[in-house]
Amino acid sequence: MTRYYLIFGLQSLPLHELIYMKNIWQQLKDSKTQFFVLAPMDDVTDTVFRQIVKRHSPADIMMTEFANTDGWCSAGKQAIYSRLRHIEDERPLIAQIWGANPEHYEIMSRDIVELGFDGIDINMGCPIKDVVKTGACSALIENHDLAAEIIQATKRGSGGNIPVSVKTRIGYNKIDTENWCSFLLSQGIDALTVHGRTKKDMSKVPANWDEIAKAVKLRDDISPQTVVIGNGDVLTIQQGIDRAKESGVDGVMIGRGIFQNFFVFAESQKDTDLDEMLAILKEHTSLHQQLLQGNRFEPLKKFIKMYVHGFKNAGTVRANLMDAKSHSELLDKIDKYIKSV
Numbered sequence: 500m501t502r503y504y505l506i507f508g509l510q511s512l513p514l515h516e517l518i519y520m521k522n523i524w525q526q527l528k529d530s531k532t533q534f535f536v537l538a539p540m541d542d543v544t545d546t547v548f549r550q551i552v553k554r555h556s557p558a559d560i561m562m563t564e565f566a567n568t569d570g571w572c573s574a575g576k577q578a579i580y581s582r583l584r585h586i587e588d589e590r591p592l593i594a595q596i597w598g599a600n601p602e603h604y605e606i607m608s609r610d611i612v613e614l615g616f617d618g619i620d621i622n623m624g625c626p627i628k629d630v631v632k633t634g635a636c637s638a639l640i641e642n643h644d645l646a647a648e649i650i651q652a653t654k655r656g657s658g659g660n661i662p663v664s665v666k667t668r669i670g671y672n673k674i675d676t677e678n679w680c681s682f683l684l685s686q687g688i689d690a691l692t693v694h695g696r697t698k699k700d701m702s703k704v705p706a707n708w709d710e711i712a713k714a715v716k717l718r719d720d721i722s723p724q725t726v727v728i729g730n731g732d733v734l735t736i737q738q739g740i741d742r743a744k745e746s747g748v749d750g751v752m753i754g755r756g757i758f759q760n761f762f763v764f765a766e767s768q769k770d771t772d773l774d775e776m777l778a779i780l781k782e783h784t785s786l787h788q789q790l791l792q793g794n795r796f797e798p799l800k801k802f803i804k805m806y807v808h809g810f811k812n813a814g815t816v817r818a819n820l821m822d823a824k825s826h827s828e829l830l831d832k833i834d835k836y837i838k839s840v
């Protein structure tokens with residue numbers, strides 16, 4: 500068989516493989532009964548946390564915190580860049596972006612391709628008041644024309660090099676899955692993450708997986724090639740497997756579940772001990788100190804709670820660690836505990 504090779508940069512692939520190369524979402528769908536995604540979480544899933552998760556509790560794919568397209572196209576670009584900072588080892592990694600100006604999406608998407616991400620995700624779900632009043636995120640659920648422009652602009656920016664996906668909710672003030680998800684699925688997106696709550700629900704009611712299952716059926720009818728990910732209230736892999744079976748989603752996204760069980764994505768679930776969790780907190784603190792110099796210390800404290808809970812005396816240890824005023828003070832305190840246990 501004649502094989503034609505094209506050589507682009509680092510890759511040398513047969514022509515037919517290049518033409519039919521599957522995007523990361525399709526690869527994951529084809530390789531697993533259901534795949535698992537670490538949810539994008541503002542002020543949580545930065546490069547430091549993602550690196551720690553990848554080492555100890557790897558999800559199949561991760562997303563960045565949401566990064567603003569208007570900020571990217573302004574003098575404040577450097578601040579936005581810190582949200583897209585990553586290393587090769589975090590891949591597959593999706594950059595999540597938000598905003599209300601299609602032109603800025605196109606520009607930022609072009610840059611995201613250059614930065615080596617595996618995909619671009621558009622946030623059409625964030626319900627926070629200050630964000631919604633800019634016309635972005637969940638406000639787009641009520642503005643299909645702008646949502647369509649944004650998707651098309653992002654696709655132009657990505658140039659077909661990496662997939663474009665959307666993460667959204669099942670409605671604005673009321674459930675609107677049929678209308679909203681049908682619309683999104685007619686826009687040629689590569690993946691759709693459905694968080695089973697409306698904007699109005701915030702996080703106050705249980706996630707509605709029946710509506711997520713509805714989105715899967717719409718996908719089957721409207722856009723069979725789009726990969727669908729379900730999201731909301733999944734705390735364990737087993738729950739995720741059950742949810743995927745019941746709803747038909749291809750993948751399951753877990754957010755707050757990792758606060759309760761840091762090892763939620765780990766292959767074998769094990770009992771953790773204080774020593775091990777302190778060692779991971781130490782790793783996280785050192786990496787934060789090293790990589791995100793200039794970043795304030797205080798935001799790091801939320802991770803103390805995430806790593807140090809559920810043990811005998813965890814409350815006392817935590818209270819002591821929370822008293823630290825700097826990276827080095829926290830590292831000293833951790834060392835003292837590690838030596839004493």
Ligand SMILES: Cc1cc2nc3c(=O)[nH]c(=O)nc-3n(C[C@H](O)[C@H](O)[C@H](O)COP(=O)(O)O)c2cc1C
Binds near residue numbers: 563666733752754
């Ligand atoms: C602290 C925090 C920050 C979040 N930031 C983002 C974000 O930047 N982008 C986004 O799409 N969703 C964000 N979310 C929503 C989560 O990605 C997810 O949709 C939500 O928590 C429901 O999933 P869960 O029940 O597994 O946590 C955030 C959630 C939390 C708790």
